Amino acid sequence: MKQRTSLQDVLELFLLDCRAQGLTDDTLRFYRGRLSLFVAFSEESGAGNLADFTHTSIKAWLADLQARELSSS
Secondary structure: OOOOOEHHHHHHHHHHHHHHOOOOHHHHHHHHHHHHHHHHHHHHOOOOEHHHOOHHHHHHHHHHHHHHHHHHO
């Protein structure tokens, strides 16, 4: 059975690549913070694996962010 790659694993690989490119610690912290929110939302929505990730996942996350922003104002 083929192992599924989690979005958390993809995030860690992305950050490792960013570090190798010489991005600052502040930039890495910013990326981790923002992208961790997306990973958590995806996991809660049942799309926590790369195979489940689609453009609809991003649209749902953006709609959720917008709804949260509107409810906090």
